[in-house]
Amino acid sequence: MRFVGLGILGLVVVLLIWGFTGINKIPTHEESAHAAWAQVLNQYQRRAELVPNLVATVKGAADFEKSTLEAVVQARAKVGSMQLPADLLTNPEAMRAFEANQGALTSALSRLMVVAEQYPNLKATxxxxxxxxxxxxxxxxxxxxxxxxxxxxxxxxxELKTFPGVVWKSLLYADREPMQQLQVDPAKQEVPTVDFGTSGN
Amino acid sequence: MVLVSLPHLGRDSIETWGLTLGRTWKIGRGGKDDGIVIVLAPNDRQVRIEVGYGLEDKITDAVASHIIQAYMLPAARKGRYAEGLTATIDGLTKVIVQPNALSFLDLSLDTELTVGLIVLLGGFVVIFVVVIAYVSTFRTRAAYPPLQDERTTSVFDDNQGVYQTLQAGSRDIRRDSLADDWRSPSEERGFSGMGGSFGGGGATGKW
Structure with a gap:
């Protein structure tokens, strides 16, 4: 019986040591994910800043398709007015809204570039x-x-869901929730359809 | 600066190749991340300049794109890849040394000047030439062939500033795509820099 007791004790010690080596992992990985997210926001911001220039340049082209330009301006405005809640990363609703707005700008912009193909004078500048x-x-x-x-x-x-992270989560980081995952860029899967004036006007 | 020539892109986009090679090979100097990867895929008729974080302010996406349009594509359309690549490297080098020095309309290159600049740069610009060749044809489950460094490559060692010669080995890799199982060549071939921070900067050209 004594050996069994020692054995269990030994096992507990081993598990503890194993666990302790991971005590910092949750905050470390959390920081990495936050940093990666900051980079995502940063790049979206960079894109948003390009739009006014792009719109101004395209506007200069003689009778550029208005609806296309309009769609870009609207999508840009929506992205610009978006309020990002503090819990964005763990809030599925907010994340969906963010994705929808950015995705709308992505498709509006790609459509603009497709339409621009029809304006050789513009493309040459x-x-x-x-x-x-x-x-x-x-x-x-x-x-x-x-x-x-x-x-x-x-x-x-x-890390949050596996041992030993799951233990540390329950002990120290109970407020941590899994972060929302992004979908693979939906804009890359759909090819923008372009209707060149067949609908009148 | 690393130049990679790929017979086929396979399933991955040329952007993915540039980024993954730049990161796994840690191109550029530590702390400066001033690496550049040029990926040429002649059979897919694409070329990409992938720019490390540290050079993004000098070689902006627009500059990279202009260099491709002005120097690479005209030669590539005629199949004169070496000429295009030389001009591209010249263009990049000039911009690094003297930002804003590149006149995009001036397609004539002052070769002597550029050679001088490269020598001047010494420990700054590292030019590797890597040739990745397929042995087998590309199929759905692509059997990627031995990754061969077919030539002895002369490089400037970027940390010591000395001119040295690298003899790279070859090895077998079999994989489907540039996925996680891509083992860093640096571990196996002593082919690595200290940089490696790439964020997708650069430009792609197609012809």
Missing amino acids: EGFQTLQAQLEGTENRIAVARKDYIDAVRVYNT
Whole structure:
């Protein structure tokens, strides 16, 4: 019986040591996920700042399709007026709204670029080419930032749910909730459809 | 600065290749993250300049795009890749040394000046040439071939500022895509820098 008792004690000690090595993991991974999220916001912000320039440049092109331009301006305004709640990352509703608004701007912008293909004079200007390069670059950075966030959240959420993280969560970090995961960019899956004036006007 | 030539992109976009190679090979100097990866995929008719964080202010996406449009694509359309790449590297080097020095309309290159600049840069610009070749043809489950460094590559060691020669080995990798199982070549081949912070900056060109 004594050996069994010692054995159990030994096991407990081993588990404790194992557990202690992970005591900082939850806050560490949380910080990484927050940093990755900050980068996502940063890149979206960068895109939002490009839009006014882009709109101004495109407006200069003779009779550029109004509805396309309008859609971009509206989507941009919506993104700009969006209030981000403090618990955005753990709040599924808020995250969905954020995604919907940013996604709307993504598709409005990609549609704008598709329509711009029809305006050779506009495409030839250096200003437009520069903006196009910046926009493409920013969309790529957004994709990268989103992927980094997805990876960081996966690590964090896994830590919350697996041993020994789950023990530390119940002991010290009971208020931590899993963060919301992002979907793979929906805008990349749908090809914008373009209707060139067949509907009249 | 690392130059990678890929016979096929496979399932991954050229942006993914640039980013993943830059990060796994830790291109650039530690703390400065001034790495550049140039990915050329002749058969997919694409080229990408991937720019590390530390150079993003000098080589903005627009600058990278202009360099591709002005220097790489005209040559690439004629199949003269080496010429295009040389001009691209020249262009990038000039911009790094003298931001705003690049006149995008001036397509003629002062080669002597550029060679001088590269020598001047010494420990600053590291040029590796990596050739990744497929042995087998690309299928749905692609059998990626030995990753070969087909030549002995001369490089500037960016931390010591000395000119040295790297003899890289070759190895087998079999995988479907640039997924997590991509093992860092640095662990196996002594091919690595100290940087590696890439955030997707740069530009892609297609022809």
